[in-house]
Amino acid sequence: MAVIEARGLTKRYKEVVAVDDASFAVERGQVFGFLGPNGSGKTTTIGMLLGIVRPTAGSFSLFGASTPGALVAARARTGATLETPNFYPYMSGRDNLRIAANVKRVGRARIEECLDIVGLRGRAKHRFKTYSLGMKQRLALAAAMLADPELVVLDEPANGLDPQGMRQIRRIIRGMAERGKTIFLSSHLLWEVERTCTHVSIIRRGRIMKTGAVSDIVGGDKHVVVKADDIERLLAVMDGYPGASSARISNGAVVARLDSGDLGTLSRYLSGHGVHPSHLAAESKTLEEVFMELTDGTPPGAAEAS
Amino acid sequence: MTGARSHLGSVEALGRDRPRRRSGLAGILFRNEALKARKRPAFWVLTGLLMVFVAVATVATGRFSPVEMGWKTGWTMVPMGANMGSMCFALAVALLFAPEFKWRTGRQGVIDGLAKESFFAGKLLLSAVLALWFAGLAWAAGAAGLLAFPPTGEMTASTVADLKAWAGMGLGMAVWGGSAFCLAALTRGGAATVGILLGYYVVEGIAASIGMFWAAMKGYDWLAKAIGYLPGRVAEGLSSRELYYASPLPADAGLLAESPGFALLAESRSFALLAGAAAAYSLAFVAISFVNFRKRDL
Known part of the structure; x- marks a missing residue:
């Protein structure tokens, strides 16, 4: 059974088709990269998978669940962040994790463990709004790990990080992957995906252009x-x-x-x-070359022309 | 940040079985909403403002009244802090609900495992607790004001009229809170909610005064009655002292009776009708919020 399965997922905002008939599957234990230029529909697709954006058409399942009630239970087995780290700016990093920990029904000791993992224990009592972007990203990663989820969904986790920060995030992701976690990673950092992911799907203007094992995609041609x-x-x-x-x-x-x-x-x-x-x-070919071919030369960090 | 090696070590340690806390959904929602509220400085500012206002207003009304007030009359002043309590309550609802959309924390709550409906229920629970909090504060601050500067005479026990006054205060708060809740869900912005809410009640007050005057001049009874059931008028009516108690100032009552439209308005000021209207408004506001919340993406 696939951990994530999307079948013809489509999202329209009036005249704009944000995601168009997207189909792919993520199997257990895969580190799945979701690549696309800015505005290509990555976040909307993840939003649909996480139940916060209603698909216009198509369907999906998470751990085999596809009904609203079952999806709530499936999301409890998932740790995820979407777009920018979403926390209460007036609360400390630790209190923000308490909010998530209460929902995920995990205790305070686990919060301290996760703060340790991402190296934020020393700043845990400070307000979130005083954090740098890198610290905010690490706090989001800590929140995603709280319940030791089977599936981790990360949307641009390396955004705004310096090289050391990226290295730390990569190590954490690899650590989780080595423990058999399924990871769904959206990014426009091609070299990051090529180094970290086992499988990849490339999306452009809402359409899935290519899906498969990274080795097949870069070694195929x-x-x-x-x-x-x-x-x-x-x-x-x-x-x-x-x-x-x-x-x-x-x-x-x-x-x-x-x-x-x-x-x-x-x-x-x-x-x-x-x-x-x-x-x-x-x-x-490198993943970058494949990506550039499939996206007509749109650089990964650039916005899609509409 | 400590060394990467220690991070990896910690990641590997994640596989251990760990005890999960057993807690019902209502308990989780309450704990989270309480934590968000008590960490929010604006909540404590509103709390402080209400306490000072009600205490000062109660003492000042008793001390500087042109007629001597005994305990009985003084005590009836306490629930009248409701107006300020209602406003603080509505502002607190707006400031603790609307930003969840701007900060996208509501969305994150759903991603973390809450159903959308559970998140909404959490906000309703928060609103109920806030209503109790601000009503309790209004009462406590008023009572403290009376005790600090006691009126003359013997203290009297609460009466049915007192209970009605408190019930009316609660329903008036529900109208204010319900409208703030609805605006927060529709606009998804704290500043927009507060601006529209206060703007509406100011405009409604002015429009009602003009409408009542016009209705009195033309003899349009139906218009006067209809104006009396606008949301702001209903909330104001329920927090009006005259609805529950005879005025301690006969001269005031005479002046009011002579004012344009008062007689027409007074006819519509039945507690049962106002209470029914307040309940209907509150339920309608919550229902609109819920339908809108379910329909829109987070």
């Missing part, structure tokens, strides 16, 4: 990079090579998708056609 003295001649020969496609010149080299065969076969083919490459290498 192998590219070959070839350099030679006569670059035009090299491009013409590569165009005729049956094991490659989409040959183009990029940064003084010919880049082509390697559909079949290996580098040895290609090398022999080039030599047979009188081209002697000075550089020949196979490269897998």
Whole structure:
């Protein structure tokens, strides 16, 4: 049984389609990255999964539950944050955790444990509004961990963090993943997702563009990079090579998708056609390259053009 | 922040079984709402304002009244702190409910495991507790004022009229609180709620005065009666001393009786009718809030 299963989820705000027919599944133990430019529908999708945004169409289940009553119980097995950390600004970090702990029915000792984990015990008595963005993010993470949930949903947890803060958040997430927790992580930090996640779904303008294991997505398309003295001649020969496609010149080299065969076969083919490459290498795409292709070059942190 | 190694160690320790607190939903909602209220400085400012106002008003009314007030008359002044209590109550409801949307803490509560309906019920519970709190404070502050500066004569026991006065005070508060609750749910902003609430009651007061004058001039009984059942008039009527007690100042009663529209208004000032109207308004405000709250995304 999938921990999260979305089937044709759609959300319309009058004329605007925020999420359009989104379907994906997150299995137990996966660290699932949800990637998309700002405004692509990530938060709306998570909002629907968490029961705070009503879908216009489609359905979803959380731990197999899909009725309103059952979903309340399913959310109790989930620790989640959405958008910015949402706390009472006039209350201390500790008191804010008490509010969440009461709902999740956990005791005070657990609050102190979680404050320790995120390194906020020393500032726990200070008001939330005095916290830096990094501290607010860490408090949100502590709140999500309070009930030791089976599923952790984090929306842009590294937003506004310095490199050290990001490293700490990543360690905490990895720690949870190593303990078998299912993690659903929305982010536009591609390298962060590539390092942390086992699976990924890429969303653009409300539509899911690609879903799968990170290794399949980045390793699925192998590219070959070839350099030679006569670059035009090299491009013409590569165009005729049956094991490659989409040959183009990029940064003084010919880049082509390697559909079949290996580098040895290609090398022999080039030599047979009188081209002697000075550089020949196979490269897998990075998640960033896949992302840029799928989102028409919209950088991950930028807003979607409507 | 301590070292990352210790963090990871702690994360690994999370797998231990830990005892869960057993507590009913009502208990959870009450504990959380009480914590949010008592940590909010605005709540204590309203509490302090009400206590000072009611104590001073009760003492001043007794001390500077042109007729000598005995305990009996002085005691009837105590529930009349209701007006100020109602306003403080409504402001507290607005300031403790509306910001939940701006700060998105209401949304987080639902994400943490509350049903939307439970969150709403928590706010209703908070409103009920706040009503008791501010009514109790109005009574305590008034009583303290009387005891500190006692009127002449012997202390008298409470009467049926006193109980009616307190019931009326509670219903008047319900109208104020209900309207604040409804506006908080609709506008989702503390400042907007307070602004619209106070603005409405000021405008309604002015419009009612003009309307009553006009009704008296034209002899429109129906208009005078209808004006008497506007929400603000109902709340004001229920906190009016004359509804429960004979005036200690006969001259005042004479002046009031001569004022335009008073006779028409007085006809509609039956406790039962005002109480029914107040209950109907309060329920309608809560029902509108609930329907709106359920329909809209958090």
